[in-house]
Amino acid sequence: MQKATVTRTGIFDMQVCVPKDWTDERIEGFAGTSGTSGGWRMRQDGDPALSGDPARQPCDEHPGFVHVMLDAACSTVGS
Numbered sequence: 001m002q003k004a005t006v007t008r009t010g011i012f013d014m015q016v017c018v019p020k021d022w023t024d025e026r027i028e029g030f031a032g033t034s035g036t037s038g039g040w041r042m043r044q045d046g047d048p049a050l051s052g053d054p055a056r057q058p059c060d061e062h063p064g065f066v067h068v069m070l071d072a073a074c075s076t077v078g079s
């Protein structure tokens, strides 16, 4: 079975490929194991940085998986 993976990493953002039934908390927890120590926050629908894309993009390669962008928690203000 396909496992959750990190598909792209940067200093201030990253993208992961995870099962679509994962909660936001679980996705952020997964991201936290593979990036900076500051933690990661899921980009939510309506975030200008998504440029109109949904927060959870269906994965082209793995049915039942979604791609999610996260921002380093230290680079965002508030919740």
Ligand SMILES: [Zn+2]
Binding pocket: 017, 018, 059, 060, 061, 062, 065, 066, 067
């Ligand atoms: Zn994927």
